[in-house]
Amino acid sequence: MSELRFEAVSVRYGHGRHSMTAVDDVSLTVPSGEIVGLVGESGSGKSTLARAAVGLTPISAGRITLDGRSIDVRSGVRRQLQMVFQDPYLSLNPRMSIGQSIGETMPDRPRSQRSAEVRRLMQLVDLAPERMSQFPAQLSGGQRQRVALARALAGQPDVIIADEITSALDVSVQGTVLNLVRDLQSQLGLSMLFISHNLAVVRYVASQVVVMYRGRIVEHGPTADVLADPQHPYTRELLSA
């Protein structure tokens, strides 16, 4: 696992008078083996930052590095960053079996090894490996999100970016996904940027918390400190809500 660093990153949409700054000069570090929680309201730029890191949105200024190496969207570095999306009903191809979905992100290797690796990953995320040939429609929301996590792990990433991975799930299954995230972090020493609008969820999984507001970082620190003594008015509002 390694360190993901955003250095003075800006993302702007549009040109000239109509341009809109979604992310404004954000510097942020996800240290090796830690989970950093990123909170903010919708439109604060937190998802844009995530999409920029995996190359889905071009950045207009600054740079994003992994262990000091710049992430070039076109280079293979991208595989080392994997993203898990909000809605597991949308993020899995309905025409591909679970095994195929997980296997797809794997680096090239012989077929037999590939299948063994898929089984291992499915066990890691508490899914019975026999379900490998099933399709997403046969799974519940929580199970799908675990498939999405397994798919991200299959790419052998250095850092995982989790974008609101529990907000589309029922409370009864949200817990299983959060427990899994914590387990994986302690077992594998995952580095993770964990995006959520729910402070209670972030508090449970993250060691550090970053608060974004209107494209900027307004507060940053160890989770316990920020929650105990919030400095920015927005953080206070979030806490009181």
Next chain:
Amino acid sequence: MKKRWLSVLRTPVGLSAGLLLFVVLALAVVAPLLWSGRADHVDTNVMLEGASARHWVGTDDLGRDLFFRVLVATRLSIQLALVATLIAVVVGLALGTLPALVGPRLGRFAVAVVNVAVAFPGLLLALFFAVIFGVGAHGAVLAIGLASAPSFARLTQTLVAGVISLDYVAAARSAGIGRFRVLLRHVLPNIAEPLVVNATIGAGGSLLAFAGLSFLGLGVQAPQYDWGRLLGDGLASIYVSPAAALAPGVAVVVAGLAFNLFGEAVAKGFGLTTQLGRLPEAPSAPADVPELDTEHVLDVQSLSVTLPGGLRPVRDVSLRIRRGEAVGVVGESGSGKSLTALAIAQLIEEPVQVTASRLRFRGTDLLTGSHRRLLGTSLAMVFQDPMTAFNPVRRIGAQLAEGAREHDGLTRKAAYARAVDRLRSVRIREPERRAGQYPHEFSGGMRQRALIGMGMMGKPALIIADEPTTALDVTVQAQILQLLQEIRLADEVALLLISHDVTVVRAICDRVLVMYAGRIVEDVSSLDRARHPYTRALVAAVPTMETSLDEPLAVIPGRMPDLADVSVGCAFAARCPLADDHCRQVEPSLETSPDGSRVACWHANDLALTTRGS
């Protein structure tokens, strides 16, 4: 997939079109093998004869039998049409997927090229190409293929654009999978069905176009012949022997219909996603005994919602809401909570059936007669996504005013004034200016306020709010809940708040109904006093600021049974730590306790004891 193709063949249109297509294709294969000899047999004794017993549709100028010529021509006609369609599909696919493969700039160019090509009339394009490629079968195939390619490309582009913005494509791209592979594995399989359907219909079109070109003499040249050519030859003597022209004409129509109808039947079959079955007998409901009841705004007894096919997503729900009372409904997705709300608001239409033994709103029986007027006057409905609840192309003020003009007969001006007033009362700043704006100019929270304002246009006695804060930010969510609370207290408006979020319901409701697998399993004044193991598990599963960080979060193992699997016994038994054989065999009924709370659990009392003991 296979099932859906088979189900297409089960419809009358699908079956007849399928058979017709089969006959046409079989003829295309078999006819030349069997009858070429007779079709090419020159007999100068019977030149240009009319229909007779020997020559059913007559003979041509060399005395060849026209009936067999029409049959034998099937192969060439179908072959040419299919090749032209193949060209259209291949070129169309290439052009249509190009924007997804190349960069944005080249992609825009490809889109522009298709746009221009689509704007050209197809037949004109075909004539143009026919001139370029020269007269003859090859030229005509290329011409028709290329002429129908643009519309296919346009369809592909639209479908690709729809799929490529989906999360699973983004997931694959962010995982470092190449564009071509993404296209092949993630995009094309998901748009294949409409493309296949359109290609089938396109084949019918090509067949007609080809017949047209050959008829004009631009297509197949002698000594080869297809239907268009036979038609052209026969036309000269149509007054002498009409059958010679009519027979190939009929062949073109039949084959064209076979392709088109089959395509249409498949398209229809694939578009149909709901299973239609026989409506089951509505469960018999005991007659309502009317009683004078001024205390309750809403009185519902054994409400059920039945889907075609007999599945019942809502079963036997009974609830009463007092004037000014706030009642919350919680449950997981699929528990039937939203359907219950829609059923109460009379927003469920055929073929879904709503039955109840009593459904009274302010003393009016909703089960008989039409009550469309209720919505917008004394019953207000607030939905999860305020963006879809407003018409995007009309101004907010006008949309609010519409109901008041309709229901209360206000003038345009008075209704608008009331709209502005209501926007002010839901605390939208500068309501005069805001009323003149469109929904997209409002933020999510403001739209939800405006929607609540719309509900306040009449004088509601009950607001039904279905997940009103789920789409909103946490900070905005608190404001909306407070607004609902204030409205409730100011005018004694009752509130039925549906939410999957236990904390939201807990914040403002006097009473909470918990739904599981279509039934109310608990009705309790405070979630802290819950006795049903499901309610307790649900409350425990929500992480709060006080949750211990050292232990794993509480979870409810398993999942809610599917509608079809709801069988005997308690629906929660499979996930319940207290379940025994009795639970699995007999479904507990919703029992009322002395304190007015209701619970459906065989072990409710054991639970109460254990908590008291601990």
